[in-house]
Amino acid sequence: MTHKQSAISLDRRDFLKVAIAVAGVSSLGNATAVRAVDATSSGFIDTNVYLSRWPLRRLPCDDTAALVAKLRGQNVTQAWVGSFDGLLHRDIAAVNARLADECRRHGNGLLVPFGSVNPKFPDWEDDLRRCAEEHRMPGIRLHPSYHGYKLDDPDFAKLVQLATKRGLIVQLALAMEDRRMMHPLLQVEPPDVKPLADVVKETPGLRLVLLNAMTLLRGQPLLDLVKAGEVFTEIAMLEGVGGVAGLLKKMPLSRLLFGSYAPFFYFESALLKLKESPLSDEQLRAIRCDNAWRLLAKKSQPN
Amino acid sequence: MKHEIWDVHCHLCGVPGTTPEARLGKLLEYADRMGIARLCVSMGMTMEHDPSPEFMRRSNDEVLQAVKRFPDRAFGFVYLNPRHTQASLDELNRCVRDGPMVGVKLWVAQHCNNPSLDPIVAHATELKAIVTQHTWLKFTGNLPGESTPMDLAELAVRHPKATLFCAHTGGNWERGIRAIRPYPNIYADINGVDPTAGFTEMAVRELGAEHVLYGSDAGGRSFASQLAKVLGAEIPDSARRLILGENLKRLLRPILSEKGIKI
Numbered sequence: 001m002t003h004k005q006s007a008i009s010l011d012r013r014d015f016l017k018v019a020i021a022v023a024g025v026s027s028l029g030n031a032t033a034v035r036a037v038d039a040t041s042s043g044f045i046d047t048n049v050y051l052s053r054w055p056l057r058r059l060p061c062d063d064t065a066a067l068v069a070k071l072r073g074q075n076v077t078q079a080w081v082g083s084f085d086g087l088l089h090r091d092i093a094a095v096n097a098r099l100a101d102e103c104r105r106h107g108n109g110l111l112v113p114f115g116s117v118n119p120k121f122p123d124w125e126d127d128l129r130r131c132a133e134e135h136r137m138p139g140i141r142l143h144p145s146y147h148g149y150k151l152d153d154p155d156f157a158k159l160v161q162l163a164t165k166r167g168l169i170v171q172l173a174l175a176m177e178d179r180r181m182m183h184p185l186l187q188v189e190p191p192d193v194k195p196l197a198d199v200v201k202e203t204p205g206l207r208l209v210l211l212n213a214m215t216l217l218r219g220q221p222l223l224d225l226v227k228a229g230e231v232f233t234e235i236a237m238l239e240g241v242g243g244v245a246g247l248l249k250k251m252p253l254s255r256l257l258f259g260s261y262a263p264f265f266y267f268e269s270a271l272l273k274l275k276e277s278p279l280s281d282e283q284l285r286a287i288r289c290d291n292a293w294r295l296l297a298k299k300s301q302p303n
Numbered sequence: 304m305k306h307e308i309w310d311v312h313c314h315l316c317g318v319p320g321t322t323p324e325a326r327l328g329k330l331l332e333y334a335d336r337m338g339i340a341r342l343c344v345s346m347g348m349t350m351e352h353d354p355s356p357e358f359m360r361r362s363n364d365e366v367l368q369a370v371k372r373f374p375d376r377a378f379g380f381v382y383l384n385p386r387h388t389q390a391s392l393d394e395l396n397r398c399v400r401d402g403p404m405v406g407v408k409l410w411v412a413q414h415c416n417n418p419s420l421d422p423i424v425a426h427a428t429e430l431k432a433i434v435t436q437h438t439w440l441k442f443t444g445n446l447p448g449e450s451t452p453m454d455l456a457e458l459a460v461r462h463p464k465a466t467l468f469c470a471h472t473g474g475n476w477e478r479g480i481r482a483i484r485p486y487p488n489i490y491a492d493i494n495g496v497d498p499t500a501g502f503t504e505m506a507v508r509e510l511g512a513e514h515v516l517y518g519s520d521a522g523g524r525s526f527a528s529q530l531a532k533v534l535g536a537e538i539p540d541s542a543r544r545l546i547l548g549e550n551l552k553r554l555l556r557p558i559l560s561e562k563g564i565k566i
Contacts, residue, residue: 106520153344176498180441181475187442204539237497240317241333241522260499265528266535269498271526276336 016055019245043077044294046270047171047237048211049260051102052084054252056183066109068094073087074092074267078112080171082141082149086116087176092127100135112296114141114171117163119155120148125162129269138296139169143176145188152195160199164206169295173211175237176264190216193225200229207232207295212239212261212264226255232295234259235270244287245277308333309341309548310526312435312470312494312518315348323348323369324440330521331376338525339550343518344370345380345408345435352446353412359383370403378438378555379404380435385413385420386448392426399432405558406433408470415450416457424458428465429559435468435492435496440475452482452489468492468516468555475521476502480509487514490550494518498528503536503546512542518552 053062061067063100071079081103085095086264096115103111115131117124117140131137133174140163142156149156163170175190180189193216207230210217214237225231234257235244247256259272274284309517313330320326327344333340347365350360361549362382370379381398398404407427413419417437426436437446438452452473459467465488472491473479476499483489491506491514506515519529533546554565 017559057501060499060504134368177499178474180439181441181499182442182498184442239524239528241330241525243525243527264500266498266531268535269528269531272337272531272534274523276333278529280335 012109025192040290042290043075045259045289045296046260046262046267047075047209047257047292048261049079049081049111050084050264051081051099052186054084054264055088055215056186059263064102064106067263067295068110070262070267071110072107074102074271077110078292079107080139080292081111082114082173083116086141087143087146089272090121092116092118092121092124093130096127096131096137098133101138111176112138114139114169115216116141116143117152117159118147119159124155126161127164128159128162130170132168132177138169139163139171139209141171141173143173144191145175149189151193157199157202158272160206160208161203164203168255169207169209171209171211172206172213174216175212192219193221197225197228200225200231202228206230209257209295211259212237213249224249226251231255232257232291235273236265237271242277244273248277248279254291254294256287257295258288301303306544307548308337308339308530309343310339310519310521310553311343311468311492311516311551312524313342313521314342314346314350315365316346316350317342317423317522323365324372325521327369327373327377331373333526334376334520339526340376342377342521343380343406343551344377345406346382346410351429352410352411353386353448354382356384356387356394359387359390359394362497363387363394363404366513367398367402371526373443374403378406380406380408380513382410383409383423385409385415385417385423388422392447392490393424395426395430395432399427399430399558404432404564405555406435407438409434409450411437411446411449412448413448414454416454420458421461424462426465428462429437431561433466433468433554433558435470437470438473438479439471440473440478442475452479455489456482456486459483459489460477463488466490470494470518471520472502472506477505483507490554492515492516492518493522493532493546494529495520497532498535502537502540503532506544507536507538507546513547513550515542515546517547538547 042066061070083095084101091093099113103113115137210233213233232255236259260267318326318329320329340399347362367378370377379406431527436455438450467489469483469489470492521528
């Protein structure tokens with residue numbers, strides 16, 4: 001198969017042109033319309049979305065109905081969502097119950113909940129059980145910086161192992177915002193990611209998705225971690241001109257996912273990165289949906 | 304309606320290429336993919352926080368070399384260091400008065416409320432050149448000479464006729480926007496900060512769309528993440544048009560006209 005560049009691929013019958021859909025942008029005309037990202041009929045799987053409220057500001061689309069409308073308008077067919085409440089709330093069980101309920105009530109299957117678990121809380125194992133058994137979540141989303149543990153903490157390793165035994169995907173949010181921009185009363189240290197490769201190697205079957213990783217993990221350390229096991233990352237915090245194409249020169253295509261970090265970030269940021277880099281049809285399809293789809297499909301095969 | 308996009312803030316660093324022309328050419332390849340018509344470029348192949356006069360000249364030579372290759376696509380901004388006032392004035396004359404550059408770039412060598420900036424800003428204003436000042440409000444701590452939007456506000460009071468661009472809007476944009484709000488000669492350049500939703504909406508609400516400018520900070524940042532701040536914002540299309548290019552065209556028109564450059 002010849003991998004034509006995305007600009008050429010728009011005419012292919014099996015690709016639907018996404019005339020991007022940015023509110024108001026379609027009127028910009030051919031020079032500025034964001035339209036080179038094509039989509040199969042399956043659209044985008046956005047692996048990095050949050051519900052509820054960021055503690056320090058209201059965000060456009062931090063209302064679930066508005067967020068669903070936004071995602072639908074961008075041809076997102078599935079969004080893996082965590083809850084901002086999972087960062088600071090202590091009643092994690094209620095956070096996860098609300099998250100599951102919101103996902104049921106909105107979007108008609110668009111929203112796929114990833115529950116929060118804090119391994120430093122008493123009886124966190126039952127939060128994990130509820131995520132898997134009661135809420136039927138396909139994975140969990142962890143926030144070590146906000147929950148006050150390091151990645152060489154035995155409780156973290158235990159949580160990852162138990163989640164893997166339950167067949168859950170583990171999403172690890174390495175950052176939530178630029179450290180320089182944090183509120184002075186809510187500053188958290190970024191985690192040291194060095195111990196992560198050992199955790200991956202010691203947890204057979206682990207499917208680990210790094211969220212907002214690109215400011216902390218780049219170059220060889222990222223590649224080493226990806227080689228350690230079934231480790232994926234997404235593009236929300238990837239920066240630099242032609243960033244996606246640059247990353248793919250070294251990183252296996254199968255490990256890169258689409259993630260917008262909406263509604264904290266403008267959804268269009270991740271979308272436009274796929275336009276900025278010259279990518280083949282195969283690359284676009286893999287990042288946009290196929291890799292995430294394959295990752296999720298393994299869910300039914302717990303160790 | 305088609306909106307022309309002009310990017311107010313690009314660099315040659317962080318871009319592949321072994322020559323300034325190659326790097327600008329590569330930047331323009333990406334710009335073409337994003338529908339960006341013109342780039343404002345400052346600083347050379349490498350960056351120094353506190354450049355010597357020699358480094359300034361070399362850095363500006365590299366930008367001159369690059370924009371000479373693409374005169375219809377790029378404008379140069381001269382990189383100056385107020386700690387070397389006379390050398391900076393000489394560079395301003397060489398690159399702007401007697402050369403093709405249209406603006407001044409000030410980075411982190413000296414807080415911009417320092418009196419050493421006064422002759423530079425005064426002369427830039429005489430030349431109708433724009434002054435872009437890097438600003439940040441880092442809770443992790445600014446560099447010793449790194450300016451804040453509050454510093455820029457002080458400069459604006461002393462130079463009410465100067466056209467001042469508040470690059471990065473202080474990073475912490477919710478504070479930065481407030482800091483520059485009272486000063487009509489300061490413009491929010493929204494480049495080089497994470498594409499945090501709500502940034503552009505607040506800037507338009509508090510400053511007016513005519514005081515907000517799109518920029519990227521490419522090559523360190525992607526055009527994509529920075530354009531998203533404008534294309535993804537919940538603002539009227541008329542505001543989008545101003546931010547993407549019309550404001551910059553309006554503000555550059557006096558110096559471009561002086562140089563006989565038609566836009």
